[in-house]
Amino acid sequence: MQDFIDDLKIKEILDRAARPERSRVEEIIAKARELKGISPEETALLLQTEDEELIDMIWATARQIKQAIYGNRLVLFAPLYIANYCSNDCLYCGFRRSNKELTRVALTMEQIASEVRVLEREGHKRLLMLCGEHPSRSSLDYFIEAIETAYGVKTEKGGEIRRINAEIAPLGVPEFKRLKAAKIGTYVLFQETYHHETYQQMHPTGPKADFAWRVTAMHRAQDAGIDDVGIGALFGLHDYKYEVLGLLFHALQLEKDCGVGPHTISIPRLEPAMNAPAAIRPPHPVSDHDFKKLVAILRLSVPYTGIILSTRETPAIRNKVFNLGVSQISAGSRTNPGGYQEDSSEGFRAAQFNLGDTRTPDEVICDITTMGHIPSFCTACYRLGRTGRDFMKLAKPGLIQKFCRTNAILTFKEYLLDYASSSTRMAGEERISRLVEETPNARTRQTISRRLTKMEKGQRDMYV
Numbered sequence: 001m002q003d004f005i006d007d008l009k010i011k012e013i014l015d016r017a018a019r020p021e022r023s024r025v026e027e028i029i030a031k032a033r034e035l036k037g038i039s040p041e042e043t044a045l046l047l048q049t050e051d052e053e054l055i056d057m058i059w060a061t062a063r064q065i066k067q068a069i070y071g072n073r074l075v076l077f078a079p080l081y082i083a084n085y086c087s088n089d090c091l092y093c094g095f096r097r098s099n100k101e102l103t104r105v106a107l108t109m110e111q112i113a114s115e116v117r118v119l120e121r122e123g124h125k126r127l128l129m130l131c132g133e134h135p136s137r138s139s140l141d142y143f144i145e146a147i148e149t150a151y152g153v154k155t156e157k158g159g160e161i162r163r164i165n166a167e168i169a170p171l172g173v174p175e176f177k178r179l180k181a182a183k184i185g186t187y188v189l190f191q192e193t194y195h196h197e198t199y200q201q202m203h204p205t206g207p208k209a210d211f212a213w214r215v216t217a218m219h220r221a222q223d224a225g226i227d228d229v230g231i232g233a234l235f236g237l238h239d240y241k242y243e244v245l246g247l248l249f250h251a252l253q254l255e256k257d258c259g260v261g262p263h264t265i266s267i268p269r270l271e272p273a274m275n276a277p278a279a280i281r282p283p284h285p286v287s288d289h290d291f292k293k294l295v296a297i298l299r300l301s302v303p304y305t306g307i308i309l310s311t312r313e314t315p316a317i318r319n320k321v322f323n324l325g326v327s328q329i330s331a332g333s334r335t336n337p338g339g340y341q342e343d344s345s346e347g348f349r350a351a352q353f354n355l356g357d358t359r360t361p362d363e364v365i366c367d368i369t370t371m372g373h374i375p376s377f378c379t380a381c382y383r384l385g386r387t388g389r390d391f392m393k394l395a396k397p398g399l400i401q402k403f404c405r406t407n408a409i410l411t412f413k414e415y416l417l418d419y420a421s422s423s424t425r426m427a428g429e430e431r432i433s434r435l436v437e438e439t440p441n442a443r444t445r446q447t448i449s450r451r452l453t454k455m456e457k458g459q460r461d462m463y464v
């Protein structure tokens with residue numbers, strides 16, 4: 001598998017799209033409303049649009065698409081950093097090998113289990129497990145043992161982790177097969193930047209310096225049978241318009257070669273990190289306005305790919321972009337291994353980057369509920385084998401919605417019964433009652449009501 005990102009082609013597409021005609025932009029927005037996605041050339045025309053009226057139309061369309069495909073759901077997860085040793089020297093990362101001030105940690109299995117207990121007691125069911133890239137301190141054996149450990153942790157009230165997504169350095173097909181056998185959900189890997197020259201500057205040494213090995217990782221994961229993959233770019237390293245097209249070309253290549261595009265796209269923006277020059281002074285900072293714009297345009301370009309927003313962003317920005325197409329969010333995150341157990345005033349000494357949203361998961365859940373979203377802890381598709389192409393077959397005709405909405409309500413109820421503070425419970429119960437009333441199909445309404453009653457009587461882990 002060869003590197004398929006063509007810098008020149010992306011640059012030409014962006015140059016050709018400069019100063020787009022209003023009528024053409026309106027046509028593309030209308031096409032996007034059909035929920036079939038738009039091409040890189042069309043995406044470039046939207047990216048080059050500076051007319052605020054048209055940008056308002058892009059935002060409105062992104063909201064419509066988000067509603068049509070995902071409804072008000074926001075799926076919650078927590079990142080779990082297990083080790084911060086790293087043999088790379090990425091200029092934007094606190095874990096980089098030349099950061100001598102970082103407290104290096106590789107959690108033991110007992111420490112990992114303790115972290116997971118904390119997360120389960122906060123109500124989390126879905127983790128993203130991560131570590132630095134280091135041959136001995138973050139080996140695949142270690143990572144797989146950590147996954148097994150985390151799945152094995154059970155706490156009171158049926159607390160358990162039901163899906164672990166994995167973010168680990170690119171592997172070969174045999175190693176990806178081992179990762180699949182460990183029952184991961186999505187394999188997540190960010191290209192960081194799709195611009196080759198910037199990539200070389202940002203990754204001066206270590207195995208990560210190999211752009212092609214990284215950009216083809218998702219193809220190898222698919223070859224190994226991992227059909228849910230998540231791509232991402234770290235916004236701020238290069239021109240954001242270029243990165244959006246890079247993500248799109250990556251998605252299209254996967255669709256062409258593997259029959260299914262990425263399950264998710266992550267859109268982290270650079271945040272300050274200890275002794276990481278590119279994070280302290282981003283080479284191409286992305287303003288809040290442009291960030292909103294890029295989220296909305298991605299929603300129009302790849303409507304069926306989930307968009308993940310992390311706690312790098314502040315609550316104010318998070319609240320603004322949820323409606324524009326975000327479908328998954330982290331909450332209560334720590335980016336230092338061991339950070340969930342300790343009171344983290346010293347945690348920054350071991351952290352990958354600083355956080356913009358430091359609220360507890362319960363505070364986030366209360367806020368998003370009040371704003372009209374439905375917090376979801378659903379893991380049903382993964383557990384029922386609705387992944388990859390099978391997932392898309394259901395998602396594209398709009399069938400997945402019918403499972404997702406019900407499962408969001410049921411898993412939210414589980415959270416309210418077992419983990420919520422009294423104010424969150426009050427807001428949540430009110431929201432669930434309204435959602436049940438608003439359920440258009442009478443049979444679905446009855447099913448949800450019956451299951452909610454069973455949950456009140458003690459039953460758990462119900463999904464369709």
Ligand code: SF4
Nearest residue numbers: 086088090093095096
């Ligand atoms: S970004 Fe990843 S690979 Fe690079 S230094 Fe940080 S942990 Fe290591």
